[in-house]
Amino acid sequence: MGRPTVHDIAREAGVSLATVDRVLNARPGVRAQTVERVQNAVQRLGYVRDTYAANLARQREYRFAFVLPDGASQFVETFKAALQEAIGAQIGERISARIEAVPSHDPHAVVRVLNALPADKLDGVAIMTPETPQVRDAVARLKDEGLPVVALVSDLPSSGRDHFVGINSFQAGRTAGVLMGRFACAKSGQVLVVTNSMHARDSVERRLGFDEVMAETFPHISVLPSLETHDDPDRTDRIIAEAFRSNSDLLGVYSMGPGNVALLNALRSTGRLQDLVVVAHELTPSTRIALQDGEIDAVINQNVGHLVRSALRVLRAKCDGSEIFEAQERIRIDIVLRENLP
């Protein structure tokens, strides 16, 4: 015969189905002695609950909210598409997800949105937002209301979030560094580092990892101070032009943040893009094309499909109080070259 069921447990323990259920779900109103008997039966028979049958009976619905940066980020757009796709697929069964767009550079706006989330109409929240003290407090409130919270892409380590879905930025920076160094071969010269803002925690960590590798392994290359674009194309053009004026031996560019469209445009207008080693983050329509055209040499990527599915699985597991399957939830640091473009 197949797996043992609650019926088997009930028979084995000499109690009724309802009592078994109460014990399995740790509900009160059962004598300690009876609890013991049931648990013994569970042990003996090796019972494991059929989650799907349980969800069916429970009419379980998972209502999640995804708090994502608004604005025209290709990465976020790609992420949203992957979310829609996953919700429509098998993995999205019984899951509904609302997307809350927040102006992520405005911590107060972020907090306003987080505080406005209707905790009683939700079963979990995924947040992709820079870490600020205000955000930390808002997350604490959500958790107080009993909601599982996962941090997406950018971690919120001191917020008490239940889980982080994303890659280690420091390692990602190291990976970018080693590609930069090896692709530049033994040449000496300077490398430009660009991001939208060094207030973003992941930019800081990526920079740290990048610098570490460059100092360790490629001391003949000097890494210039981080340039901040502030998500402004005009400013991007200006600082890039200026950087090319003041540095004679530029070997490469490390783009740590979003905004690759504007950066690539600025680099194109210097006329030197083809000679540079360019390493960027996140595979989006624009970085994909730039890879294909040989403008970008390597992209460090976190697979958005994987991010989405991992967030959904983890949130569901937290709701059910079940274990997560670590191996499946580890997001890889993908290295994408033209030849292994998915």
Next chain:
Amino acid sequence: MGRPTVHDIAREAGVSLATVDRVLNARPGVRAQTVERVQNAVQRLGYVRDTYAANLARQREYRFAFVLPDGASQFVETFKAALQEAIGAQIGERISARIEAVPSHDPHAVVRVLNALPADKLDGVAIMTPETPQVRDAVARLKDEGLPVVALVSDLPSSGRDHFVGINSFQAGRTAGVLMGRFACAKSGQVLVVTNSMHARDSVERRLGFDEVMAETFPHISVLPSLETHDDPDRTDRIIAEAFRSNSDLLGVYSMGPGNVALLNALRSTGRLQDLVVVAHELTPSTRIALQDGEIDAVINQNVGHLVRSALRVLRAKCDGSEIFEAQERIRIDIVLRENLP
């Protein structure tokens, strides 16, 4: 109210549950007219079947067989471990998998095992085996008996397998090539290519991809003919020593096949391992250590966890006749360096 159920369909179409079920599962014994009415109702209400409830009622069990090479391959061992892990986890719910070890270099033995599979006690088969005409016929037989078959890691394109779970070997070879070329910088010299046997389809394809990139982009590097180790450590030592004797400017080694333990040992005894650019396939305990020690520069990998889960999901989908979620089943060509080791 929530999603429409079979009850809603029955009411809407003015028929009974049983009839709805017959139509949904394409069973005979329903008037064309009635079929139509039900299908209209399905359309109108946007019904989509609850797979889990269905499986519950059906008492569905998925009994799969995995036909894997025997012998001491670290890759296969890693794969088996991942399989066990997945079976124990959420994704393995209702799935049982038996592993059949075959001496994969012996086509007749492979076929004997395939033919001995009890088709009536199985719901699907995954096969990791080199392609031979005999294997092709055996797969055809399995399919005749109604079993879904997926090819694992090494494709069986002309066998009528339902699906291939793995990476494109040609692209993988190109990826290895570009890493080799760029990591070797502008130096000219020779590159050694090693595999266990050029009878393996993936070795041939990898070689093709590798050669293409080298010829296109790195013409100053000459790629030597493939050396075959025949899975024999002694032979490996000999051919490597010989290769080092006859080539004065060796820049690197591309290891296309399994057997990295023996190959690394042979390379170590030349005393020149540290200076070479080494690119290998598959992340296993030994390649992992070699990466960490700087002996291997890059590993081209297919994530075994992903392979296993994909095979399980695809087989299940084929059993259910349901769609597969392409995006999730595309196995990535991972590039693993020391810095992004998972």
Next chain:
DNA sequence: TTGTAGGCGTTATCAC
């Protein structure tokens, strides 16, 4: 503190 009975959405076995 415990048990009974019914229901979740689907399928399967009977009759009619």
Next chain:
DNA sequence: GTGATAACGCCTACAA
């Protein structure tokens, strides 16, 4: 051809 009716494994009133 079609329709009741009872499963599947679990949960939850409500009753005892």
